[in-house]
Amino acid sequence: MSLNAPLLRASLEIVVARQPEITPRFYEILFERYPQVKPLFGRNSSANQARMLQDAIVAVVDHVEDAEWLTTTLHAMGRKHVDYGVTEAMYAYVGDALLATLAEHAGEAWTPDVATAWTDAYTAISSLMIAGSRTA
Ligand code: HEM
Numbered sequence: 001m002s003l004n005a006p007l008l009r010a011s012l013e014i015v016v017a018r019q020p021e022i023t024p025r026f027y028e029i030l031f032e033r034y035p036q037v038k039p040l041f042g043r044n045s046s047a048n049q050a051r052m053l054q055d056a057i058v059a060v061v062d063h064v065e066d067a068e069w070l071t072t073t074l075h076a077m078g079r080k081h082v083d084y085g086v087t088e089a090m091y092a093y094v095g096d097a098l099l100a101t102l103a104e105h106a107g108e109a110w111t112p113d114v115a116t117a118w119t120d121a122y123t124a125i126s127s128l129m130i131a132g133s134r135t136a
Contacts, residue, residue: 003124004117005064011114012061014106019054022105030097037093040085060125074125075132082136091126098122 015022031038056077063069099118103110 003064003121004113005061007114007117008061008064008121011102011106011109011117012057014109015054015057015102018105022101023054025104026097026101029100030094033097034090034093037090060121064121070125071128074128075135078129078132079136081129082133086133088130088133091130095119095122095126 027041059073060070063073099115099122102118103115106114
């Protein structure tokens with residue numbers, strides 16, 4: 001995965017430091033823009049869902065230069081998401097909500113380079129998850 005790892009790492013601080021605000025806002029934006037995905041959520045507590053977002057982002061950024069880990073992990077995660085009822089189209093919804101949430105919280109730190117780094121990262125991650133989901 002050819003991603004801007006240093007820039008992602010630097011801007012990840014925003015996510016980690018502000019996780020208690022970012023996670024609820026992410027779901028608020030997601031459910032407001034794409035109410036059709038709401039019924040998929042709920043088998044986990046909201047605390048678990050909060051961890052889902054942060055842990056996944058942190059783990060991917062930690063392994064951003066480890067193609068083998070990324071492929072194995074994200075293929076498996078994509079397969080699991082089929083069981084949650086997630087369709088391929090929904091990856092664009094989550095990407096939109098995630099980037100909108102990050103942009104809102106980053107404020108001035110959301111420069112064009114940072115936006116590009118996150119867009120590329122989300123595209124790469126979701127492509128691997130979708131590839132995995134096709135083997136479900
Ligand atoms: C980059 C993309 C995504 C990442 C990294 C991600 C990550 C995760 C993780 C780590 C979990 C926790 C359980 C597990 O390990 O399987 C999870 C659960 C879940 N994800 Fe995702 N996810 C992504 C995209 C999506 C999309 C596009 C949807 C569609 C709306 C979605 C819906 C769900 C649902 C419904 C659950 C189960 C929540 C519950 O039990 O209430 N995810 N996700």
